[in-house]
Amino acid sequence: IGGALGLAVIVLRRHVPESPRWLALHGETEQAAEVLAGIESRATGREVAPVDLPPPRRFATGLLALLHAMATSHRTRSLYVLVLMIAQAFLYNAVFFTYGLVLNRYEGVPEGRIGLYILPLAITNFAGPLLLGHLFDTIGRRRMIAATYALSALLMAAVALGLGAGKLTATTQTIGWMAVFFFASAAASSAYLTASEVFPPESRALAIALFYAFGTILGGVGAPLLFGWLIGLGTIGPVVGGYLAASALMSVAAITALVIGVDAEGKSLEELAL
Template sequence: MRRSEDEIIETTIPAQLDSLAWSGFHTRVVLALGITWILDGLEVTLAGALSGALKESPTLHFSNFDVGLANSAYLAGAVLGALGFGWLTDRIGRKKLFFITLALYLAATAATAASWSVASYAVFRFLTGAGIGGEYTAINSTIQELVPARYRGWTDLVINGSFWLGAALGAGSAIVLLDPAHAGPDLGWRLAYFTGAALGLIVFVMRMWIPESPRWLMIHGHPERAKAIVADIERSAIGHAQDLDGHAFATIRLKMRDHTPLGEVARTLLSSYRERALVGLVLMVAQAFFYNAIFFTFALVLIDFYGIASDQVGWYILPFAAGNFLGPLLLGRLFDTLGRRAMIAFTYGASGVLLALSGYLFSIGALSAQSQTVAWMVIFFFASPAASAAYLTVSETFPLEVRALAIALFYAIGTGIGGVAGPALFGALIDTGSRPRVFLGYLFGSALMIAAALVAWRYCVAAERRPLESVARPLAIVE
């Protein structure tokens, strides 16, 4: 039953959630959220690995520019989807949006398999992106609000990094489905998309494991539901609900509200938290350009400059994906121990310097396809936790009431500036056949990452192991 708006409640829910040790419940949350990123990794990797097959398709006849344009359409959809669904996530809750965005994502992916022209392919990719953009906001909000503070950084990075398990799966699928012995040039890529959508149906079942965020419920008029969910989580974690009288849990007082007006959202982001907004924007723009420009044109570089057959690209994506997953897995805990500021600055800076170095070696023809892949593997070992840390930073350094919309807004701006332009720009540079011109694109991406490292070193918030409510107080808090 909804309680009246403006009623003041006292609650220990945030402290109760943060007091828990890691348990089976938290593992189930990681699995249920991580599987979505695995499917997204499968989706995006297929788009990159299949670019050669799309160019060879007898019905579509893609050019390099068409490949880049279609990938930019996917990212443009992700931008608009993040904004629209991000607003809804803060209005109607995290759990409901899980199913809406997932349904759109899977339906559009299946429709991509039936594309009959460049335009239809681009439209379906746009819709797929809209679904995954909504997923970013709901999932990252949920991670922050359900996982205890001392595990929050590593968990967020690993869940976002699980994208690359899907990338490895996509690469393996491409190897099989693009083999002329198994499927024709116009059938393999269609089967790849359809299979990915079919596998995604299991996520609907896994999402049942995840409750609505108690932190969201306690502010939006449902404190009894929030208490019941926390009690269930405690029973799952320690075998019984915690005795509130026997523990000195920190109490906060909140004035319940139905929603947060957009005017208050704007004041929060642009005035009260202006410096944090600058950090989030810079990190998002840099990683979006860096990642999307390079990864979406990965196959084109291998095919056009190294003469790799399109049906062999998957073999080169496998080590690339391994580096991307191992980075968050092995470096993630340092974000909770050494701290956000040091690790974000380090990973962004290392990525930028290594890209500039490998870009120069590429420009003078000093790399083979194999050594180029090793170079990318090393670069993205550092770039992967850096990119995930951008989402971590935005999702934990703003108040609960605007968290999902803040993730959506900075993801949208960052992707719109850095991500949408990147694939199309690199597609055009690769079309020139000039290594020095492609190197200029790499240098630009390198400069963005190094600049972001400097901003992070100066302005990042020390949010490691701190309760969300102490990093950014809820707007509804009452002194």
């Protein structure tokens, strides 16, 4: 299925115009103007109105240039994005790495039926960004990022404590995780959005890739290693402690967003890069 989807993306990509911003940044100004004119014509039937703009500020590109920016001019933003990425990666892997085992070992759910309990999580995982996404533009990036991370943290702590107290069944636990992922999915999406917005446009793709890699190493690899050890201890208590650690990480990310987050709504990428 994944391969078939990949082929569909390749075919679809042939009908999607290249970004005019990317073309202009790479010296293809005439092609960028043609693409922009075509988009405007199809959307409004009018020509693009001339605009007086200052000369574009160019940034160095490449991995070394991005690493240098992360360590100097964009140090605070790098810390911000890294915290967001690590927290959401840890939460996702904490739940998905353990959920099937918890259901089977402690709730008596047969292995063949575990997928039925994971499907609802996928539904709210899709619904979260779909229903909450526009609020990041209307209410604002900083406040919505902090809110979604904080709500994810609170709900995860509630599920963890309920699980540790033996108050949850397989069904109520699933409902709890559905609520967690409704907000966590929007939070995770905002982490990738932030990585693409707060660095120079020339380095957007590389910034996303780099922070995804860092987040995966620290959160995506760390969580399975930790929870593999916790599950091996044989009782639910250590797993609950791991869930609470994930909740704490999400709380740290929420506070970080409030303190050093970037109000990116309504601003151009060039303005944000300065």
